[in-house]
Amino acid sequence: MSRDDETESFGSGESSDGGGSFGGSESSGGSSRLVEKKERLREWLLLDGNRLVVAGGVLVVVLAVLVAVERLGWVPMERTQPMYYVFSALISGNLTLITVVVSINQLLLGRAFHSPGELESEIRNVIEYRQEVEDHAGEVAPVKPQGFLELLFENTRKETERIDGMTFGAVGEETRSAVDDVVKSLTDHADRVVDLLDDSSAGTFDVLSVTLTTNYANEINRIRRIRWRHGDDLPESVMEALDDLIEHLQKVDVARQYFKSLYLQEELSALSRILLYAGLPAELISVVVLLGFTADQGSALTDSLPLLLPVTVTVAFLPLAILLSFIVRTATVTERTVATIPFTTPSQEQ
Numbered sequence: 001m002s003r004d005d006e007t008e009s010f011g012s013g014e015s016s017d018g019g020g021s022f023g024g025s026e027s028s029g030g031s032s033r034l035v036e037k038k039e040r041l042r043e044w045l046l047l048d049g050n051r052l053v054v055a056g057g058v059l060v061v062v063l064a065v066l067v068a069v070e071r072l073g074w075v076p077m078e079r080t081q082p083m084y085y086v087f088s089a090l091i092s093g094n095l096t097l098i099t100v101v102v103s104i105n106q107l108l109l110g111r112a113f114h115s116p117g118e119l120e121s122e123i124r125n126v127i128e129y130r131q132e133v134e135d136h137a138g139e140v141a142p143v144k145p146q147g148f149l150e151l152l153f154e155n156t157r158k159e160t161e162r163i164d165g166m167t168f169g170a171v172g173e174e175t176r177s178a179v180d181d182v183v184k185s186l187t188d189h190a191d192r193v194v195d196l197l198d199d200s201s202a203g204t205f206d207v208l209s210v211t212l213t214t215n216y217a218n219e220i221n222r223i224r225r226i227r228w229r230h231g232d233d234l235p236e237s238v239m240e241a242l243d244d245l246i247e248h249l250q251k252v253d254v255a256r257q258y259f260k261s262l263y264l265q266e267e268l269s270a271l272s273r274i275l276l277y278a279g280l281p282a283e284l285i286s287v288v289v290l291l292g293f294t295a296d297q298g299s300a301l302t303d304s305l306p307l308l309l310p311v312t313v314t315v316a317f318l319p320l321a322i323l324l325s326f327i328v329r330t331a332t333v334t335e336r337t338v339a340t341i342p343f344t345t346p347s348q349e350q
Contacts, residue, residue, distance in 0.1 A: 046332045047209055052274075054325040055318075062317050066310035075309075083309065087290040090316040091283060097319055098279040105268040126258075133251060136244075145207040145259050150197040152255055156248045157190035163241045168234065175230040179238075182222050186245070208263050211256045212336045216249040217344035253341045260337050264330060271326040275319055282318045 134141050160183045289312045
C-alpha cells in the first residue's frame with residue numbers, strides 16, 4: 001500500500017459512536033493530512049526538489065538569520081577587524097571546500113575509466129543482461145532507462161497475472177491464499193510504477209526515484225518459503241512460474257543498481273561543474289569585501305556595512321549550500337539502495 005493509500009484509509013475511518021467520535025475522526029483526518037504534507041516536504045528536500053532551488057532555500061535561511069542577528073543588535077559592527085577575520089576564514093574555507101570536493105569527485109568518477117579488456121567484459125555483460133530481458137519480453141528493449149524499466153515492470157506484471165490465472169489443483173486454502181497475497185502485492189506495485197513511468201518524461205534520476213523503495217527481498221523470501229513448505233503440493237507449472245517471477249524481480253534490482261551508478265556519475269559531474277561556477281563569484285565578492293575593510297572609517301563601504309554584511313556573507317555561503325543540497329540527495333539515494341537482493345535494510349522497506 002502506498003503512503004497516499006495509507007493516509008486516505010486512515011483519514012476516512014468511521015466510528016459507530018456518536019458526535020464525539022465524529023470529532024475524533026475529523027481530528028485524525030487533519031493529523032494524517034499534516035503528516036502527509038510533512039512527508040512530501042521531506043521527500044522534496046531530500047530527493048524530488050531541484051537542487052539549485054534547495055540551495056537557494058538554504059541561502060534564504062542564512063540571510064534571514066544574519067539579518068535577524070543584525071537587527072537584534074547582536075552584531076554592533078563598531079569595529080571591522082573581526083569581520084576581516086570572518087571573510088578571511090570564508091575565503092580560505094571555500095577554496096579548500098571546492099578543491100577537496102572536486103578532487104574527491106574526480107577520484108570517484110575515475111572508476112569509470114577501464115582498460116579495453118575491462119570495457120569489453122562490461123559491455124558483454126550488459127548485452128547479455130539486456131538479451132535476457134528481451135527474451136522474456138518477446139520484443140526489443142528500449143535503450144533509454146525509462147523505457148527499459150517500464151518493460152521490466154510490464155514483464156513482472158504479466159508474470160504475476162499469469163500465476164493468478166493458473167490452476168493450483170488440490171492445494172490447501174492457506175497455500176493458495178499465500179500465493180495470491182504475494183501476486184496481488186506485486187501486481188499492484190507494478191501497475192503503480194508503470195503509471196508513474198508513463199507520466200514521467202525525464203532522465204536518469206526520475207527513473208531511479210520511482211524504484212528507490214522497490215526492494216523485492218521480502219517478496220522473494222515469501223515466494224521461496226511457499227515453494228519450500230508447499231512445493232510437494234504445487235503443480236510443476238506453478239513452481240516454474242514462481243521461479244520465473246523471482247528471476248524477473250532480480251532483474252529489476254539489477255537495473256535499479258545499474259541506473260544508480262549512472263545517476264551518481266551524472267550527479268557528481270554536475271556538482272563539480274556547478275561548484276566551480278558558483279565558487280568563482282563567491283570568492284571574488286568575498287575578496288572585494290575583504291579588501292574594502294582596509295578603507296578608512298566613514299568610507300562608502302563602512303557606512304553600508306549593516307546592509308552589505310548579511311548579503312556578502314550569504315553569497316560566501318553559496319558553495320556550501322550547493323554542496324549540501326547535492327550531497328543530501330546522493331546520500332539519500334545511496335542509503336535507500338545500499339542493499340541488493342536477497343538482502344534488505346529498514347530504509348529500503350516498501
